[in-house]
Amino acid sequence: MFDVIAPYATQLLLGLLLTLKVALGSFVLGLVLAVLCAPLTQSRRNPLRKVLDLYVTVIRGVPELLVIFLIFYGGTIVLTKLSGSYFEVDALTAGIVALGAVAFAYLLEILRAALQSIPVGQREAALVLGLSRRQMFVHVILPQMLQRALPGIGNQWLIVLKESALVSIVGLEELMRKSVIAAGATHHPLTFYLSAACLYVAVSALSSAIFAQAEQRLTPVQR
Numbered sequence: 752m753f754d755v756i757a758p759y760a761t762q763l764l765l766g767l768l769l770t771l772k773v774a775l776g777s778f779v780l781g782l783v784l785a786v787l788c789a790p791l792t793q794s795r796r797n798p799l800r801k802v803l804d805l806y807v808t809v810i811r812g813v814p815e816l817l818v819i820f821l822i823f824y825g826g827t828i829v830l831t832k833l834s835g836s837y838f839e840v841d842a843l844t845a846g847i848v849a850l851g852a853v854a855f856a857y858l859l860e861i862l863r864a865a866l867q868s869i870p871v872g873q874r875e876a877a878l879v880l881g882l883s884r885r886q887m888f889v890h891v892i893l894p895q896m897l898q899r900a901l902p903g904i905g906n907q908w909l910i911v912l913k914e915s916a917l918v919s920i921v922g923l924e925e926l927m928r929k930s931v932i933a934a935g936a937t938h939h940p941l942t943f944y945l946s947a948a949c950l951y952v953a954v955s956a957l958s959s960a961i962f963a964q965a966e967q968r969l970t971p972v973q974r
Contacts, residue, residue, distance in 0.1 A: 755937055755939050755942050756942060756943070756946055759929070759933040759936075759937075759943070762929050762932075762933065763926065763929055763930065763933070763943075763946060763947070763950070765924075765929070766924060766925050766926035766927070766928065766929030766930070767925075767926045767950050767954075769843075769923065769924065769925045769926070770912070770915050770916070770925040770926040770927075771954070772843075773843065773846050773847055773850065773915040773918055773923070773925060774850075774908075774911050774912045774914075774915040776847040776851065777846070777847050777848075777849075777850035777851040777853075777854055777911050777914075777915070778851075778854055778907070778908050778911045779851075780847065780848070780851030780854070780855070781850075781851045781852070781853070781854025781855035781856075781857075781858050781907075781911070782854070782858055782904070784851075784855045784858075784859075785854075785855055785858035785859040785861075785862050786862065786893070786897075788803055788855075788859055789859060789862040789863055789866055789896065790866070790888060790892075791803060792804075792859070792863045792866070793863075793866060793867075803859065806856060807856045807859060807860060810852065810853055810855075810856035811856055811857070815849070815850065815853050815914055815917055816917050816920060818849045818850075818852060818853055819845060819846060819849040819850070819917055819918060819920065819921060820920075820921075821849070822840065822845045822848050822849040822852070823840055823842065823845035823846075823849070823921045826840040826845060826848075827839050827840045842918065842921045842922050842923040843918075843923060845918075845921060846915070846917075846918030846921065846923055849918075850911055850914055850915065850917075850918070853914070854907060854910075854911050857907050857910075858903075858904065858907055861900050861903035861904060861907065862896060862900050864900070864903075865895075865896045865897075865899040865900035865903075866892070866896050868899055869892060869895050869896065869899070873891055873892065873895070874887060874891070874892065877890075877891045877892075898966075898969045898970070901962065901965060901966045901969065902962075902966065904962075905958070905959065905962035905963075905966075908958060908962070909955055909958060909959070912951070912954060912955065912958070913951070919931070926947055926950060926951070927947060929947075930943040930944055930946065930947040931943075
């Protein structure tokens with residue numbers, strides 16, 4: 752088994768690095784957008800709330816694979832028409848943007864729930880102390896929101912990590928694609944698919960440990 756894997760070990764590790772690049776890029780993009788947009792979901796009079804609600808509904812009802820196709824092929828068409836010359840969206844950018852757009856929808860709901868769980872008295876106390884609304888959000892609301900949302904954020908990271916395998920459909924040679932190529936070349940599919948599974952499990956286990964440690968450290972602060 753190891754003799755079969757050895758010649759392709761470097762390629763598998765390169766695939767794993769690309770998987771992590773896609774997953775991290777998508778996750779960070781989705782999380783930053785979610786943090787910025789979460790306050791907008793609290794105002795009933797804000798028209799952007801309806802736009803965000805519609806976005807979340809649409810994204811949650813569309814397969815992730817379709818979103819990747821829309822960004823990869825649709826992005827090329829749109830940018831070509833806007834620029835007046837052929838412009839191709841590369842697979843890496845399309846994968847990160849597509850999965851980031853999906854992650855944003857789910858992370859926004861996670862942060863919305865966390866934000867709603869913070870007592871109104873926290874906001875009132877911050878305003879009484881003379882903090883501006885921006886200072887109140889950054890120094891009072893944001894830390895509590897992230898702490899309360901941390902378990903959901905950790906779960907969403909694991910989902911994004913697994914969804915990164917979908918970008919292979921547009922030609923990106925991440926871990927899953929490298930495994931398929933090696934399996935086809937050696938006619939040992941089970942060996943390479945199990946190897947890929949072990950790498951995914953290892954990264955997931957390490958990620959879960961990191962999030963668990965972070966949650967453990969932040970919980971006493973909340974109390």
